[in-house]
Amino acid sequence: MSVGGGLNLPPFFDVTVFETIGSTNIEARRLAEEGNLEGRVVWSKRQEQGVGRRGRDWSSPTGNLYCSLLLRPECDPLAGARLSFLIAVALQKAIAAELPTDSDVKVKWPNDVLVKGHKISGILLESKTRPDGILDYVIVGTGVNVVSFPDITDGLPATSLKYQGAQPKLETLLSAYLHNFLELYMIWKHSGFAPIREQWLERAVGIGQQITVKLSDQMLMGIFSDLDMDGALVLRLDTGEEKLITAGEVFIVP
Numbered sequence: 001m002s003v004g005g006g007l008n009l010p011p012f013f014d015v016t017v018f019e020t021i022g023s024t025n026i027e028a029r030r031l032a033e034e035g036n037l038e039g040r041v042v043w044s045k046r047q048e049q050g051v052g053r054r055g056r057d058w059s060s061p062t063g064n065l066y067c068s069l070l071l072r073p074e075c076d077p078l079a080g081a082r083l084s085f086l087i088a089v090a091l092q093k094a095i096a097a098e099l100p101t102d103s104d105v106k107v108k109w110p111n112d113v114l115v116k117g118h119k120i121s122g123i124l125l126e127s128k129t130r131p132d133g134i135l136d137y138v139i140v141g142t143g144v145n146v147v148s149f150p151d152i153t154d155g156l157p158a159t160s161l162k163y164q165g166a167q168p169k170l171e172t173l174l175s176a177y178l179h180n181f182l183e184l185y186m187i188w189k190h191s192g193f194a195p196i197r198e199q200w201l202e203r204a205v206g207i208g209q210q211i212t213v214k215l216s217d218q219m220l221m222g223i224f225s226d227l228d229m230d231g232a233l234v235l236r237l238d239t240g241e242e243k244l245i246t247a248g249e250v251f252i253v254p
Helices: 024-033 077-081 083-096 170-191 194-202
Strands: 014-018 040-044 065-071 105-108 112-115 118-129 135-144 210-214 219-227 233-236 242-245 249-252
Touching: 014 024, 024 040, 024 065, 024 118, 024 135, 065 170, 077 083, 077 118, 077 135, 083 105, 083 112, 083 118, 083 135, 083 170, 083 194, 135 170, 170 194, 194 219, 210 233, 219 242
Parallel strands: 014 040
Antiparallel strands: 040 065, 065 135, 105 112, 112 118, 118 135, 210 219, 210 249, 219 233, 233 242
16 A cells, blocks of 8 residues: 555545555545545555446456545535536546547446447445435545456446557546546536536537437337436437436437
């Protein structure tokens, strides 16, 4: 374990680096429960128990980026959940900066980052709410495929920065992501979700297109018409009815 990681970051951040760890999210949660301030970052070169959304295993070999960020946003859980869009934009900017301008780096609802339609990163938010209904903390776990990616996935095909022709230093990528994050976080704290939503929509894949949404109990098809101010996907059905999707898997119809 080391502190700082050789990163040139604003004072907001306090980084601890591990060669190997079970899960950066678990360590960040431990630090949160100990009362650490927001801005704590846990970065590991390898994870042994990486977890994605819905408890799925997240492949974590050496060479990719795995980190978790502790936040104390002082907001309710609904507002806190919208931070995932902010994180997606911060990651998209960092990843796009490493690739040619024609690389088609997009965000996919709610918080995946895609390169040429292939998933290159994952985001997992965990939180704890105080008795007064305000979030005690949010843990933002992120993984970016830098040098490798899984051949078999249960959703979108995957890719990596190396496969797309770039191989940045992990320090460079993490630093860019965290700088982007802090800029957006300050905007979010000052002006709310609206400007974050606009930046997300500018980078979104599938807007105005036919999509399929897999819910827990049904499949829906329609046009991805908008993102509402709560972060819900607005799906326009063939009947003209608009349905708000707050959780589900989105597939772009070719």
